[in-house]
Amino acid sequence: MTASWIGFAYLLASALFILGMKRLGSPRTAPAGNRMAAVGMLIAIVATLFHEEIVRFEGIVAGATVGALIGAIAAQRVKMTAMPQMVATFNGLGGGASALVAGAELIRLAEQGVAPSPFVSVPIVLGTLIGAVTFTGSFVAFAKLQELISGKPTVFPLQHLLNLVLGLGLLGLGGALILQPEELRLFWTILGLAGLLGVLLVIPIGGADMPVVISLLNSYSGLAACATGFVIQNHALIIGGSLVGASGIILTQIMCRAMNRSLANVLFGGFGATTTRTGAGPASATGPVKSGSAEDAAAILDAARSVIIVPGYGLAVAQAQHVVRELGDRLIQRGINVKYAIHPVAGRMPGHMNVLLAEADVPYELLIEMEEINPSFPHTDVALVIGANDVTNPSARDDPSSEIYGMPILEVDRARTVMVCKRSLNPGFAGVDNPLFTLPQTMMLFGDGKKMMEEVLRAINEI
Amino acid sequence: MEESFALIITIFVLAMFVGFEVITKVPPTLHTPLMSGSNAISGITIIGALISAAAENITLSSTLGIVAVALATVNVVGGFLVTDRMLKMFTSKRSKENR
Numbered sequence A: 001m002t003a004s005w006i007g008f009a010y011l012l013a014s015a016l017f018i019l020g021m022k023r024l025g026s027p028r029t030a031p032a033g034n035r036m037a038a039v040g041m042l043i044a045i046v047a048t049l050f051h052e053e054i055v056r057f058e059g060i061v062a063g064a065t066v067g068a069l070i071g072a073i074a075a076q077r078v079k080m081t082a083m084p085q086m087v088a089t090f091n092g093l094g095g096g097a098s099a100l101v102a103g104a105e106l107i108r109l110a111e112q113g114v115a116p117s118p119f120v121s122v123p124i125v126l127g128t129l130i131g132a133v134t135f136t137g138s139f140v141a142f143a144k145l146q147e148l149i150s151g152k153p154t155v156f157p158l159q160h161l162l163n164l165v166l167g168l169g170l171l172g173l174g175g176a177l178i179l180q181p182e183e184l185r186l187f188w189t190i191l192g193l194a195g196l197l198g199v200l201l202v203i204p205i206g207g208a209d210m211p212v213v214i215s216l217l218n219s220y221s222g223l224a225a226c227a228t229g230f231v232i233q234n235h236a237l238i239i240g241g242s243l244v245g246a247s248g249i250i251l252t253q254i255m256c257r258a259m260n261r262s263l264a265n266v267l268f269g270g271f272g273a274t275t276t277r278t279g280a281g282p283a284s285a286t287g288p289v290k291s292g293s294a295e296d297a298a299a300i301l302d303a304a305r306s307v308i309i310v311p312g313y314g315l316a317v318a319q320a321q322h323v324v325r326e327l328g329d330r331l332i333q334r335g336i337n338v339k340y341a342i343h344p345v346a347g348r349m350p351g352h353m354n355v356l357l358a359e360a361d362v363p364y365e366l367l368i369e370m371e372e373i374n375p376s377f378p379h380t381d382v383a384l385v386i387g388a389n390d391v392t393n394p395s396a397r398d399d400p401s402s403e404i405y406g407m408p409i410l411e412v413d414r415a416r417t418v419m420v421c422k423r424s425l426n427p428g429f430a431g432v433d434n435p436l437f438t439l440p441q442t443m444m445l446f447g448d449g450k451k452m453m454e455e456v457l458r459a460i461n462e463i
Numbered sequence B: 001m002e003e004s005f006a007l008i009i010t011i012f013v014l015a016m017f018v019g020f021e022v023i024t025k026v027p028p029t030l031h032t033p034l035m036s037g038s039n040a041i042s043g044i045t046i047i048g049a050l051i052s053a054a055a056e057n058i059t060l061s062s063t064l065g066i067v068a069v070a071l072a073t074v075n076v077v078g079g080f081l082v083t084d085r086m087l088k089m090f091t092s093k094r095s096k097e098n099r
Helices: A002-023 A030-048 A058-077 A080-111 A118-145 A159-179 A184-202 A207-231 A235-258 A263-268 A294-303 A313-317 A321-333 A352-359 A370-379 A449-462 B002-024 B028-053 B060-090
Strands: A306-311 A337-342 A367-369 A382-386 A417-422 A442-446
Touching: A002 A030, A002 A235, A002 B002, A002 B028, A030 B028, A030 B060, A058 A080, A058 B028, A058 B060, A080 A118, A080 A184, A080 A207, A080 A352, A080 B028, A080 B060, A118 A159, A118 A184, A118 A207, A159 A184, A207 A235, A207 A263, A207 B002, A207 B028, A235 A263, A235 B002, A235 B028, A294 A382, A294 A417, A294 A442, A294 A449, A306 A321, A306 A352, A306 A370, A313 A321, A313 A352, A313 A449, A321 A337, A321 A352, A321 A449, A337 A352, A337 A370, A352 A367, A352 B028, A352 B060, A367 A370, A417 A449, A442 A449, B028 B060
Parallel strands: A306 A337, A306 A382, A337 A367, A382 A417, A417 A442
Antiparallel strands: none
16 A cells, blocks of 8 residues: 555656656756755655664664755855755765665665576666766766866877777776675675776866766766666666656757767877867967057947957856856946857756856846857957857868867857957967967967956046 | 566656756756755755664664765755755845845
């Protein structure tokens, strides 16, 4: 009797997950959607506490208390600019938890002397593998985003061969564990080696490719939960896990498309690793560069009728979102038409720029996606690029020999005047020079994004 | 066993389809909250962790379960809270006061 009630509770939870995610489709309904999903989770957890196998509560209470405290504090404190790291960490913890649950079930069966059928042992192996790769991979992503380790790709000879051998070895060990499920040493070896594989898979991927990595790890964390659902034959786990797995796969595809690269190229290409140019200061570009002061920028902006602001990762690094919004507001007050152009891979995770600008209170109606805004550039007076580089590089459109050729860009070079606020002329992540900087209509504003925008704002106020 | 396997694989495939349908409609503006919210949902693995953690005797298995409960709880609590924090910014103040 109890069992079927728990089953109905899981059905209700799953329905709430689906409805909640559906409501994430619009900014207006999204907060309610997130809460629906949270209620679904609560229902699933409470129902589980009535499960007949739940006997001792001390461990649960201890684990959940510690986890809830850490989670709540982290969620309150994290800065919006650090959101990619945060999501990477949470992905990793979810994956790790799934791997541990798969392992706990294997060990429990071994303790009871029960030999699991392949219907159980295969998902145990999959859950352990995917979960462990997610766990360590996410922490490498975290370390890169937090700049604890270099954001540049770490590549070494025979890297792919090593990964291949490790991957095949893991499959072999997994097969062995399925045949001899009581051999727990196999499980620990798989857990350890899969963890190592997670590290090795993420270190060759550069910082600007993180949107793809985080999306993929997000998908893995769902699939790991799914595999664990197969292990303990739990419908709620399978449904919840699949939803997340699907979501991660879709985001991964969107991110790859926005860079015109295949997933394999992102994962194994070591993109940006070959850059030897680290040229300090404005010297690495060819052709004359016109640089301007904050006062010059203010005068041009004041005379414009339409301005498109193009934010990039540099805006997040400089924490310039608030002053940029102030500047945008001031221009709007002066009757200038202001829009924000968002490239899908600007920043370090899908939607990163949108969150930053939302934090600064820019109404989301002013944030325009790439396809939609590109036709507006030719009749726009000023394109103001702040901390973005590769996503505005015209050679991606015009120069078939360019490394980033084919990547869809924001066509800022078609605006009447282009202002680029940047710390130096260093090439962007892809290590490709940006001809935008030497166009006749381009004016470079060299300096920290936040300071420069503050100065521009002050200069405009004085006009 | 095989019968119940057929059932859960059916559930898995159908849930994937639902996931693809629902998520394709989420606009890029909301991709970060989508990711952190869905991430919190992947913390559903907490259910499995609870069952492992609460076995009658304290064993290696239940110890792993307790660690898994802690990890999954961070994921669930942190994930939903941070998503809520972000989403509030999207609908905050000025949009409502219709500038």
